[in-house]
Amino acid sequence: MATGVQNQERVPVNLKKQLVLAVRNIQWSYAIFWSISAGQPGVLEWGDGYYNGDIKTRKTVQAVELNADQLGLQRSEQLRELYESLSAADSSPQARRPSAALSPEDLTDTEWYYLVCMSFVFNIGQGLPGRTLSSGQPIWLCNAHYAESKVFSRSLLAKSASIQTVVCFPFSRGVIELGVTDLVSEELSLIQFIKTSFSDGPQTFVSNKSIPVAGRTGYKKDFSCPSLLGCEQQEMASPNDSSDGYEPNQPAEDPFMIEGITDGVSQVQSWQFMDEEFSNCVDHSLNSSDCISQTVVDHGNAVPLSQGEKDNDNELTSLNLPSDDPHYQTVLSALLNSSHQLILGPHFRNSNQESSFVSWKKNGLVKSQKARDETPQKLLKKILFEVPHMHDKGLLESPEDNGARDAAWRLEADEIYGNHVLSERRRREKINELFMILKSLVPSNSKADKVSILDDTIEYLQDLGRRVEDLESCRELTDLEVRTKRKRQDHVERTSDNYDDNKITIRKKSSPNKRKACDIDEVEQEIDYVAFKDDSTNNVTVTVSLNKKDFLIEFSCPWREGILLEIVDALSILNLDCQSVQSSTTEGILSLTIKSKYKGSTVAKPGTVKQALQRVAWKC
Amino acid sequence: MENSTQESHLRSDNSITYESPYPIYAMAFSSTPSVANLNHQRIALGSFIEDYGNRVDVISFDPETLSIKTHPTLSFDHPYPPTKLMFQPNRKSPSSSFSDLLASSGDYLRLWEVRESSIEPLSVLNNSKTSEFCSPLTSFDWNDVEPNRIGTSSIDTTCTIWDIEKGVVETQLIAHDKEVYDIAWGEARVFASVSADGSVRIFDLRDKEHSTIIYESPQPDTPLLRLAWNKQDLRYMATILMDSNKVVILDIRSPSIPVAELERHRASVNAIAWAPQSCRHICSVGDDTQALIWELPTVAGPNGIDPLSMYSAGSEINQLQWSAAQPDWISIAFSSKMQLLKV
Numbered sequence: 003m004a005t006g007v008q009n010q011e012r013v014p015v016n017l018k019k020q021l022v023l024a025v026r027n028i029q030w031s032y033a034i035f036w037s038i039s040a041g042q043p044g045v046l047e048w049g050d051g052y053y054n055g056d057i058k059t060r061k062t063v064q065a066v067e068l069n070a071d072q073l074g075l076q077r078s079e080q081l082r083e084l085y086e087s088l089s090a091a092d093s094s095p096q097a098r099r100p101s102a103a104l105s106p107e108d109l110t111d112t113e114w115y116y117l118v119c120m121s122f123v124f125n126i127g128q129g130l131p132g133r134t135l136s137s138g139q140p141i142w143l144c145n146a147h148y149a150e151s152k153v154f155s156r157s158l159l160a161k162s163a164s165i166q167t168v169v170c171f172p173f174s175r176g177v178i179e180l181g182v183t184d185l186v187s188e189e190l191s192l193i194q195f196i197k198t199s200f201s202d203g204p205q206t207f208v209s210n211k212s213i214p215v216a217g218r219t220g221y222k223k224d225f226s227c228p229s230l231l232g233c234e235q236q237e238m239a240s241p242n243d244s245s246d247g248y249e250p251n252q253p254a255e256d257p258f259m260i261e262g263i264t265d266g267v268s269q270v271q272s273w274q275f276m277d278e279e280f281s282n283c284v285d286h287s288l289n290s291s292d293c294i295s296q297t298v299v300d301h302g303n304a305v306p307l308s309q310g311e312k313d314n315d316n317e318l319t320s321l322n323l324p325s326d327d328p329h330y331q332t333v334l335s336a337l338l339n340s341s342h343q344l345i346l347g348p349h350f351r352n353s354n355q356e357s358s359f360v361s362w363k364k365n366g367l368v369k370s371q372k373a374r375d376e377t378p379q380k381l382l383k384k385i386l387f388e389v390p391h392m393h394d395k396g397l398l399e400s401p402e403d404n405g406a407r408d409a410a411w412r413l414e415a416d417e418i419y420g421n422h423v424l425s426e427r428r429r430r431e432k433i434n435e436l437f438m439i440l441k442s443l444v445p446s447n448s449k450a451d452k453v454s455i456l457d458d459t460i461e462y463l464q465d466l467g468r469r470v471e472d473l474e475s476c477r478e479l480t481d482l483e484v485r486t487k488r489k490r491q492d493h494v495e496r497t498s499d500n501y502d503d504n505k506i507t508i509r510k511k512s513s514p515n516k517r518k519a520c521d522i523d524e525v526e527q528e529i530d531y532v533a534f535k536d537d538s539t540n541n542v543t544v545t546v547s548l549n550k551k552d553f554l555i556e557f558s559c560p561w562r563e564g565i566l567l568e569i570v571d572a573l574s575i576l577n578l579d580c581q582s583v584q585s586s587t588t589e590g591i592l593s594l595t596i597k598s599k600y601k602g603s604t605v606a607k608p609g610t611v612k613q614a615l616q617r618v619a620w621k622c
Numbered sequence: 623m624e625n626s627t628q629e630s631h632l633r634s635d636n637s638i639t640y641e642s643p644y645p646i647y648a649m650a651f652s653s654t655p656s657v658a659n660l661n662h663q664r665i666a667l668g669s670f671i672e673d674y675g676n677r678v679d680v681i682s683f684d685p686e687t688l689s690i691k692t693h694p695t696l697s698f699d700h701p702y703p704p705t706k707l708m709f710q711p712n713r714k715s716p717s718s719s720f721s722d723l724l725a726s727s728g729d730y731l732r733l734w735e736v737r738e739s740s741i742e743p744l745s746v747l748n749n750s751k752t753s754e755f756c757s758p759l760t761s762f763d764w765n766d767v768e769p770n771r772i773g774t775s776s777i778d779t780t781c782t783i784w785d786i787e788k789g790v791v792e793t794q795l796i797a798h799d800k801e802v803y804d805i806a807w808g809e810a811r812v813f814a815s816v817s818a819d820g821s822v823r824i825f826d827l828r829d830k831e832h833s834t835i836i837y838e839s840p841q842p843d844t845p846l847l848r849l850a851w852n853k854q855d856l857r858y859m860a861t862i863l864m865d866s867n868k869v870v871i872l873d874i875r876s877p878s879i880p881v882a883e884l885e886r887h888r889a890s891v892n893a894i895a896w897a898p899q900s901c902r903h904i905c906s907v908g909d910d911t912q913a914l915i916w917e918l919p920t921v922a923g924p925n926g927i928d929p930l931s932m933y934s935a936g937s938e939i940n941q942l943q944w945s946a947a948q949p950d951w952i953s954i955a956f957s958s959k960m961q962l963l964k965v
Contacts, residue, residue, distance in 0.1 A: 329832040358963035359931035378890035390758035393729040
């Protein structure tokens, strides 16, 4: 990098180019950089300059066709040469005067003024440049040609040269002076512009007073022009006007760009994403990037241009910059003009033997890259996404602890909330409150964080649901008991079926011995009464009663085709012979009353019969 | 691993490793040297324990002898992991006693005074009206031009600017549409922030109504996780996206177009830091265990920009600090180690 390293003898190369561009941009007559003399401290002497004013004639035949820009440079060089030859002649008259391309009679008055300036030196505090340097403030001199020689020592010269305005401002390690043959009234923004142009590159200054010429139409957005200080957006001078020299000028311009008027990094811009930037620049900064846009056009890159339009439409609208434009300009100017001078520290050494770092090799390094199954940026994401929410959780846990832990006093702040911030906060508070209420309703012995509260609530609800079901089925059975109590000696076996758990709890009222009716030939008749109740929604009920060998089955279930046959089949499998069947179907529900006799040796248990009938009923 | 003078640190020729008892995330370099020994550099390390009790330790580092010293008394508790730690930049402490100001962000912004042998809590900067609910902070930045100004970023989409001397809020702006993840000062009154909504915005305190988006992530709503503003050259900023191995370099004069995308990490990038002494060097670290130093060139090659140099650590590197107080040293943190590397 180190482009800013100043040569003791001369000003840096890019300063010259900056001078050139600066004076060209504003179309003044000359620019001079007065630098603090190396030889005599405290004295300003000629550093470098560029002449941009009128010239009499092109004396020599040009071997090479020069464009205006190179012409200007050449002219300035020639003027310098001439000066040197003249001063050499002065100092050593006997020496042969070195030939210069120009001789004094070829010069216009303004050129002569420029040349004579080269001979001037100023003490600090003396003369226009001297006073500028000592005060540190820019000086704008109008009517320079009429100024007193105390103020402006070259006023007589200026008069002959018809230089009417001279401006000096401190810059870098010296003073920059600009002069023009017109009378230009004081405009500090121009000085600002020049200063920014030194750090930013080619631009066009459009003063408030100039009349804009319509440039490219249709692109109203412009957001990368710090040059437009104090200007409104759309007005911009036509690129053509200010860049007469630019159009044929590419070869000369490109070196300007590349060699770095600005610092190196900005050049990345111009190279890295050339196409995008060109098209964008065309859209965005018509006057500030004349060079770029011109080169785009001249390279015949019309395609990116039009593409850029479409591409950027979305961008433009999404970025919403137009409304920010003047605001952003002020922001940029604040940033770039702030007192930060680029701190050119020691050149970055990386060839340092002691470094922990090794030179980067494309294929070098990590031998085995094991596939990372884990989330990328895991810790970073936790810090950003999870840790802030840990605080929310923590507040539920130990609000009193928080108070105690903050040893220092809490500071109340001014209340500047956006509406949605406030309502978001209220919502969060409400949610936390409700969680606390929920916690109080639910018996739980675990921590009071939101997750645990919800877990406990779910468990509690499920538990309650089970209990409710149990109680409900109990109640129904009790009803049935009451209804079906026929004989004292009846033993009732009740079966309740809990569907949730598929558990069958059998509560017997009768003694188990009485199950097999065939074994007992007693007067007491027992009725093994199996009540099977399903959800009322299923409409399946089976009641099986056994009287010795006779089964009375009362059965209802949703009707379907062939179900009757299946039922009879199921019964015959169990060795039950159907003696009589009464059936009716109402509303899709089949009701059966079957009397069957057992024809085998061992009687099936009522439960078995029930199950068989269940199976039939559930078959679908 | 807390011996006072004899450190069980690993030392190779040009790097020093400090093994912490717990995983580390937040890290900060002090800008002022210790009074006792001018060469000693203080470093604050914040733990990352996914629980309530976290700690911040301050250790000191001597670049001459390449040694690290722990100070058991220079330590304090922090509720949940601190999301960022930072010492006051350019601090002018009273010559009689050494004291440094350390700020930490978590649920609130807290200020601590780091003295020779103790750390005193100074204040808790809490902006919420009710004492219970706060908006936790994801990051903050201390303005180096205005030493009393700190800007914080929060998950409630706002950025708050504090005057820490008076202990009041200068202003609070709704910066983004989603959570704000990082904030960086440019100059005294200009800052930028990045957010889950994928945009980098610049704010000027003189004109609070307006902000400028200077970059939006190409896939809409890809969060931008970190931001670094080049303090040597205010035109440039760097940012990283979620799940991306790219470091995006932006020029504030050209909104929406990155100046460069540095794409040589083999896994996602976790942290970035501009060089304090040079305006076009930047360092980045990532999940590929690499720390890469890049030099932004004047002319980029057709294949993109290659790094200047690299370093491989033992595991994914989560944190990076390149302090102006020690421009020759870069510190990185991975798992529970902090390593100082000579540049």
